[in-house]
Amino acid sequence: MAIGKANASGTRDIKAIAISSKSKEFDKVEIASGPCGSCRQFIYEMSQVSQIDIEVIGSTTNKNHITLTTIEKLLPLRKKRYVDLNIPSQIHLTDSQNLLIEAAIKATDTAYAPYSKYHVG
Structure with a gap:
């Protein structure tokens, strides 16, 4: 590229x-x-x-x-602060959606983002 x-x-x-x-x-x-x-x-x-x-x-x-x-x-x-996205603060998630979010949060520990510094999992 x-x-x-x-x-x-x-x-x-x-x-x-x-x-x-x-x-x-x-x-x-x-x-x-x-x-x-x-x-x-x-x-x-x-x-x-x-x-x-x-x-x-x-x-x-x-x-x-x-x-x-x-x-x-x-x-x-794009990856940016959630306050900028106007997402409602009360979102009702299923158990599987919550598990998926937890896995994504754990994955942020190994994410590589040298420029934006947004570690995304």
């Missing part, structure tokens, strides 16, 4: 990234590519370092379909 290479070389003020994909089995000529979920989170973390809402451009390989957006729009439920 280009943004990962830029980060490894010390570049932190990324303003935009363009994405397109192609493989021997499938050429995305009808659908403009967008970053996967993990890449979106990484791009968001880089935007937090630079304090820039990074522009994300997706393009088909023949450039007949192009999308233009920002990482804030692509990742509306």
